[in-house]
Amino acid sequence: MRNSLRVVVVGITVVLLALGAFAQERGASTGKAAPMASPRGPQLGQIVTPASSIERAEDAGLRAHTNVVVKSLDGVKPFALTSSQTNSFAGITPDTVTTIETPESLGCLYVQSPNHVSTGCVPNFYAGHGGGPSSAGWGAIALVDAYDNPNASTDLTNFDKYFGLPAAHFTKIEMGNSCTSPPPDPGWALEESLDIEWSHVYAPKAEIVLVEACSSSYGDLLAAESEAIAYIQYYYGGGQVSNSWGSGEFSGENSYDGYFTAQSEYYYIPEVTFASAGDSGCGAAYPSSNPWLVSAGGTTVNRNASTYTFNNESCWSGSGGGTSAYETTGAATDYQYPIFGGGAARQTPDFAHDADPNSPVAIYAQYYGQYYGVCTTYPTCFFGVGGTSVASPSLAGIVNRSSNKLSTWFGNYVDSYGFFYAGENTLLYSQLETATAYYKNFYDITTGSNGCTVTYQWDYCTGVGSPRGLLGK
Numbered sequence: 001m002r003n004s005l006r007v008v009v010v011g012i013t014v015v016l017l018a019l020g021a022f023a024q025e026r027g028a029s030t031g032k033a034a035p036m037a038s039p040r041g042p043q044l045g046q047i048v049t050p051a052s053s054i055e056r057a058e059d060a061g062l063r064a065h066t067n068v069v070v071k072s073l074d075g076v077k078p079f080a081l082t083s084s085q086t087n088s089f090a091g092i093t094p095d096t097v098t099t100i101e102t103p104e105s106l107g108c109l110y111v112q113s114p115n116h117v118s119t120g121c122v123p124n125f126y127a128g129h130g131g132g133p134s135s136a137g138w139g140a141i142a143l144v145d146a147y148d149n150p151n152a153s154t155d156l157t158n159f160d161k162y163f164g165l166p167a168a169h170f171t172k173i174e175m176g177n178s179c180t181s182p183p184p185d186p187g188w189a190l191e192e193s194l195d196i197e198w199s200h201v202y203a204p205k206a207e208i209v210l211v212e213a214c215s216s217s218y219g220d221l222l223a224a225e226s227e228a229i230a231y232i233q234y235y236y237g238g239g240q241v242s243n244s245w246g247s248g249e250f251s252g253e254n255s256y257d258g259y260f261t262a263q264s265e266y267y268y269i270p271e272v273t274f275a276s277a278g279d280s281g282c283g284a285a286y287p288s289s290n291p292w293l294v295s296a297g298g299t300t301v302n303r304n305a306s307t308y309t310f311n312n313e314s315c316w317s318g319s320g321g322g323t324s325a326y327e328t329t330g331a332a333t334d335y336q337y338p339i340f341g342g343g344a345a346r347q348t349p350d351f352a353h354d355a356d357p358n359s360p361v362a363i364y365a366q367y368y369g370q371y372y373g374v375c376t377t378y379p380t381c382f383f384g385v386g387g388t389s390v391a392s393p394s395l396a397g398i399v400n401r402s403s404n405k406l407s408t409w410f411g412n413y414v415d416s417y418g419f420f421y422a423g424e425n426t427l428l429y430s431q432l433e434t435a436t437a438y439y440k441n442f443y444d445i446t447t448g449s450n451g452c453t454v455t456y457q458w459d460y461c462t463g464v465g466s467p468r469g470l471l472g473k
Contacts, residue, residue: 035282035347038453038454041317043358045358046072047069047071047386052190053069055280060250061251063218065216065245065246066190066191067279070383071360071385077372095304096303098358099123100125100361101359101360101361102132105121106201107132109121111133111401121309125362127379131164131166135204138403140235141242141393142211142239142241143195145211146185146214146216147183147184147185149192149210151193152193156170156193156197158366158379162379162382170196172212178214184367189368190363190365192210192212193364194389195242195244195392195393196208197364198363198390198393198394198397199242199400202401203401209228218247218256226264232271233262234266238262240272240397241396243260244388244392246286246287250286257292260273260290260292260408261408271407273292273294274396275287275294277296277319277320278319278321279387281450282321282460284327289324292333292420292422294395294425295463296350297353298355298388299315299316299319299355299448300313315445316356317451318386319352319462321450322347329344335422338432338433347460350429351395351428351463352465352466357384359386360384360390361385362383362384364383398473401470402471404427409421410423440468440471441468441472442465442468442472444456445462445466
């Protein structure tokens with residue numbers, strides 16, 4: 001089963017879990033959230049939003065949507081990338097542009113030393129150029145998505161081939177709890193290609209496990225979530241789980257929170273869960289607002305107009321982030337205590353990565369491209385994509401690469417007891433008050449706007465910031 005590329009899982013039992021008992025209140029909040037501060041910045045350039053990424057208020061709590069958007073030249077059809085294209089997509093100022101980001105350019109920016117922001121971090125979209133970060137990683141990264149991508153495995157192979165990345169160890173699980181097998185869907189197929197390819201970029205040695213839910217209903221996705229967590233704990237000794245989907249918040253959402261923790265029969269095996277913060281600007285989303293997981297916000301990577309060397313990162317205007325209407329922090333999830341006080345509403349996001357479709361990451365997505373008639377075969381089915389769907393699997397890969405092996409459960413061997421504990425977020429937030437570690441380990445993003453407060457250190461668009469190196473992750 002471990003080495004199979006197609007594992008069909010049937011008969012998943014869904015059990016609702018509530019973590020209220022674990023999240024005891026620490027005290028009244030002494031801080032005051034002010035998420036709305038400035039007009040949301042414009043989205044530069046043309047994009048196409050797949051049908052799977054359209055957010056509908058009536059879907060909240062019932063169905064989830066993807067958080068991926070595609071670069072376009074006309075706003076009508078997705079743009080298939082070619083190696084002969086011009087580098088620049090948009091001029092922000094006479095001296096600043098955005099362009100296609102590659103495994104080499106973002107691997108250099110986010111994984112290597114903060115000083116390595118010149119020649120090695122310049123994007124170069126040519127076959128066989130720039131294989132990304134060196135091979136590293138442990139355990140597995142599970143990607144939970146809905147519907148089927150018939151070309152998932154070959155997309156990953158073609159992506160690795162083009163950029164010279166190490167071949168991936170890949171497992172695909174098709175859920176069978178409410179269907180015989182998940183039917184294909186072009187938008188979700190695009191999402192799945194993005195997830196498996198960019199989680200692999202940052203952690204090439206980790207097993208990549210794609211878990212396909214029967215549909216985008218919460219019932220099916222939560223069943224897939226449970227399977228993903230238990231599967232990588234049992235077969236690979238733990239890892240990370242990424243969810244690039246979500247919906248608006250809804251009453252009763254906290255009864256689902258336990259699905260996203262290491263709460264299974266394999267308590268002692270480490271696992272951290274991630275979720276995209278959303279692509280609708282200022283405002284909280286679910287499951288991003290779940291205090292037990294890492295909420296992934298989005299940035300724009302800005303480059304020098306002449307040399308394409310790194311200038312800075314800014315808040316992507318579409319990045320989600322805000323104050324939850326239903327989720328609060330507590331004793332085991334009090335990592336935001338220094339900012340908002342104890343027992344306060346959960347604030348998002350926690351961490352950020354490039355997500356602007358104007359500084360898009362390159363992905364290979366054959367089923368999506370052929371469905372819309374814009375590509376045929378390798379190597380014509382590359383696309384530039386953005387959205388916080390980029391951030392969640394990418395940050396999961398970076399955290400995997402750091403090999404800290406944190407979890408939502410900490411067990412000790414003195415008395416065989418343990419407790420629920422949001423270990424990854426606790427580590428991220430603990431560095432905010434440090435004089436040197438924070439600025440060494442994170443890029444503090446203070447410009448741009450998604451309609452929320454964007455300021456020094458933590459903010460409602462990029463959380464604690466974007467990663468620089470592996471320390472503190």
